[in-house]
Amino acid sequence: MANDNNSNGGPAGRIKTGIAGLDSMLYGGIPENSQFIIAGGPGAGKTLMCFDILYRNAKKGVPCAFIALEEKPEDVIRNAKAAFTEYTDIDELIQSNMLVVDGEDPATRISEQEDSETYSFGNIMSDVEAIAKTNNAKLVAIDSFSVLRMLIGDNLKYRKSILAMINNMKRLGITSLITTEIKSSERKDIKFGIESFVFDGIITMYQNGQEDKRTLTLEIIKTRGTAHSWTLSPYDITAQGFRVFSLEQ
Ligand SMILES: Nc1ncnc2c1ncn2[C@@H]1O[C@H](COP(=O)(O)OP(=O)(O)OP(=O)(O)O)[C@@H](O)[C@H]1O
Numbered sequence: 122m123a124n125d126n127n128s129n130g131g132p133a134g135r136i137k138t139g140i141a142g143l144d145s146m147l148y149g150g151i152p153e154n155s156q157f158i159i160a161g162g163p164g165a166g167k168t169l170m171c172f173d174i175l176y177r178n179a180k181k182g183v184p185c186a187f188i189a190l191e192e193k194p195e196d197v198i199r200n201a202k203a204a205f206t207e208y209t210d211i212d213e214l215i216q217s218n219m220l221v222v223d224g225e226d227p228a229t230r231i232s233e234q235e236d237s238e239t240y241s242f243g244n245i246m247s248d249v250e251a252i253a254k255t256n257n258a259k260l261v262a263i264d265s266f267s268v269l270r271m272l273i274g275d276n277l278k279y280r281k282s283i284l285a286m287i288n289n290m291k292r293l294g295i296t297s298l299i300t301t302e303i304k305s306s307e308r309k310d311i312k313f314g315i316e317s318f319v320f321d322g323i324i325t326m327y328q329n330g331q332e333d334k335r336t337l338t339l340e341i342i343k344t345r346g347t348a349h350s351w352t353l354s355p356y357d358i359t360a361q362g363f364r365v366f367s368l369e370q
């Protein structure tokens with residue numbers, strides 16, 4: 122039935138982000154079992170937004186896993202607590218394994234063996250999958266994918282490795298948010314890489330203007346299999362999480 126709700130309160134077949142304006146832009150949420158890129162320049166809020174979405178889902182009973190490849194897991198938790206001061210139950214959710222925050226240092230997985238790039242990538246991905254399996258996670262964030270990109274120089278190998286990763290995530294029934302860095306914070310300078318064509322969806326986050334009048338906006342570039350908002354929407358980061366000011370109802 123069209124009005125069926127799933128476990129996180131979203132429409133059937135969707136994982137609600139829990140951020141009202143963003144769910145409106147996504148016409149109800151992220152399609153279940155899809156793999157989304159969260160792209161943005163430095164400091165746009167990629168890490169915090171993923172954490173926020175996982176927190177809101179964990180609170181509603183959806184098991185989530187945040188995999189930190191760039192920062193230490195304890196730093197991710199500390200920064201989230203500093204930004205979202207009204208989220209007083211983060212530790213509780215972590216202790217109950219509803220929200221797993223774990224990490225993997227890619228530098229330790231670089232191998233000397235033949236075809237070591239693909240080997241390292243594969244190794245990291247199997248660790249990511251193992252972490253996701255520990256709490257039967259339905260929603261997983263990987264922060265950030267740019268680290269993995271550095272492991273594989275060859276475009277064809279890179280594309281094949283991403284496809285293998287996406288297939289594994291789908292097989293495991295996981296919906297994922299994968300952050301990637303884009304060099305420029307400004308919308309007009311954005312160039313999309315190979316990964317943009319293989320993932321199911323892309324949300325981009327921009328910082329525009331100068332320091333004293335900086336504005337934050339986000340937009341949805343694509344969602345496979347469903348319509349979405351085309352509007353560039355302002356957002357801000359508050360003690361109670363992200364707010365996205367969407368024109369969509
Ligand atoms: N306590 C806070 N309250 C409001 N905004 C904050 C707070 N702490 C950080 N921020 C904002 O969040 C941004 C950092 O967020 P985050 O670490 O998620 O960005 P990012 O896109 O992941 O950055 P990077 O590219 O470095 O990984 C800061 O630039 C700042 O604007």
Ligand SMILES: [Mg+2]
Nearest residue numbers: 167168169264
């Ligand atoms: Mg980050």
